[in-house]
Amino acid sequence: MAKIPLVDVKAQYAPLIPELKKRFEEVLESGVFILGPNVKAFEQECISFLGVQDAIGVANGTDALVLVLDGMGIGPGDEVICPAFTFYATAEAIARVGATPVFADIDAATMNLNVEDVARRITPKTKAIMPVHLFGRPAPLAALAALGLPLIEDSAQAFGSPDIARTGVASTFSFFPTKNLFCLGDGGLVAVNDPALAERVRMLRFHGSRDKVDFELVGYNSRLDEVQAAMLRVLLKELPGYNTARRAGAEVYRQLGLGDVLTVPEDEPGHVYHLFVCRSPERDAIRAALGEQGIATATYYTTPLHLQPAMRQFGYKAGDLPVTEAVAADNFSLPLWAGIDGATQQRVADAVLQAAR
Ligand SMILES: Cc1ncc(COP(=O)(O)O)c(C=O)c1O
The missing domain is CATH 3.40.640.10 (Type I PLP-dependent aspartate aminotransferase-like (Major domain))
Known part of the structure; x- marks a missing residue:
């Protein structure tokens, strides 16, 4: 496939x-x-x-x-x-x-x-x-x-x-x-x-x-x-269409029921979905299952900045930013770009729903 x-x-x-x-x-x-x-x-x-x-x-x-x-x-x-x-x-x-x-620290929801x-x-x-x-x-x-x-x-x-x-x-x-x-x-x-x-x-x-x-x-x-x-x-002229398409792609994932098994991004009008980043305590197992089906995913900022080696000079330690650290531990993103087609999103959603059940 x-x-x-x-x-x-x-x-x-x-x-x-x-x-x-x-x-x-x-x-x-x-x-x-x-x-x-x-x-x-x-x-x-x-x-x-x-x-x-x-x-x-x-x-x-x-x-x-x-x-x-x-x-x-x-x-x-x-x-x-x-x-x-x-x-x-x-x-x-x-x-x-x-x-x-x-x-x-950050808000968990946003x-x-x-x-x-x-x-x-x-x-x-x-x-x-x-x-x-x-x-x-x-x-x-x-x-x-x-x-x-x-x-x-x-x-x-x-x-x-x-x-x-x-x-x-x-x-x-x-x-x-x-x-x-x-x-x-x-x-x-x-x-x-x-x-x-x-x-x-x-x-x-x-x-x-x-x-x-x-x-x-x-x-x-x-x-x-x-x-x-x-x-x-040239690309700036296309941007409004790109962002509309990204928003539509995010809505498709929600309609396909990913919110039943993952914490999916809540919509708001200004969200332009650079990435569709979800959360799950089963993140690693879900990512592995998707990977076996050739579906790429990614995790973000798994070592948050206050714990990066170059930032140690500023004196932070694990536990200082609890929400940041929790989100760093369980987030991952699903494929999304301007123009991703419905069949591709259906394949991603099927794989997630199967892996998470
Ligand atoms: C939030 C944020 N800030 C800054 C940058 C830096 O941009 P650049 O890679 O163009 O230097 C990026 C992206 O790479 C980013 O995502």
């Missing part, structure tokens, strides 16, 4: 290959590869799409976070509150600028930051809160904003979720190929709602300079490539 991957990136862009080739050839013919017209146009298109004040194309989603933190002047002696149940880059960026990641636990961890040194819109589900932005600190939204997994990127001072995106909006390599974006910060991030991505003559800041070389921007302009 044919294997079912966790995500079929090529199936998503396959119908667009002629258009992507045409745009690639245009860049090739132009001879302009760095900070050219496609990057500029893509930034403008993101400003309209996201409803933000400014947008800056950068090399990847990790740099996007680092540039925002650096642009805000966050560094040694400062604290930034973030979840430990997220990809490593979230906390890595905070540590990279010399600040201290302060890990808060797997996003628990606002009460965040509130408990605020100190005079806290300079920002960094919520992650995990697996495509919006973090509780209004409640977090009410805590009165700047929000830096790590939106790497949630491009196109309608209410994100407008509350925070900045919102960062990754275009890694498995993301909702993806490019054909590495890419990232900083969306900003503060003109002074936008100016600093734009300078920081290019060695701290506006004009290649005066270098006003110690910066980085972190630019979105012209080729990737050209691809992203």
Whole structure:
């Protein structure tokens, strides 16, 4: 029987290959590869799409976070509150600028930051809160904003979720190929709602300079490539359809009765299902059974960030974040991408129902 991957990136862009080739050839013919017209146009298109004040194309989603933190002047002696149940880059960026990641626990139902636990961890040194819109589900932005600190939204997994990127001072995106909006390599974006910060991030991505003559800041070389921007302009037009298809795929899994045997993600309107992440105490047995039938699954953040070797310096121990640790121990995701077909989902659901009974 044919294997079912966790995500079929090529199936998503396959119908667009002629258009992507045409745009690639245009860049090739132009001879302009760095900070050219496609990057500029893509930034403008993101400003309209996201409803933000400014947008800056950068090399990847990790740099996007680092540039925002650096642009805000966050560094040694400062604290930034973030979840430990997220990809490593979230906390890595905070540590990279010399600040201290302060890990808060999550809500079991949403797997996003628990606002009460965040509130408990605020100190005079806290300079920002960094919520992650995990697996495509919006973090509780209004409640977090009410805590009165700047929000830096790590939106790497949630491009196109309608209410994100407008509350925070900045919102960062990754275009890694498995993301909702993806490019054909590495890419990232900083969306900003503060003109002074936008100016600093734009300078920081290019060695701290506006004009290649005066270098006003110690910066980085972190630019979105012209080729990737050209691809992203094509894919951005498809994104609303991609996200509708992801939401439909998630609903199919619920209709097929997976909620009877697993804890499945509860729907909410802004959820764009970067991943369909379930929970089960039988996780390992279910994954093994699916694996035998050629169905790929994955687990996330099984060693949460507060327990990662590089984060030991911050003094956390097992038991400090009980909900995070419980979710880390029993979560796994099922195959989902924009355009996954009904027969494939039926095969996945049959295998899960059989394994879990
Ligand atoms: C939540 C989160 N933050 C940051 C990143 C980093 O993005 P990138 O891989 O583009 O550096 C990712 C994805 O890889 C992510 O999922």
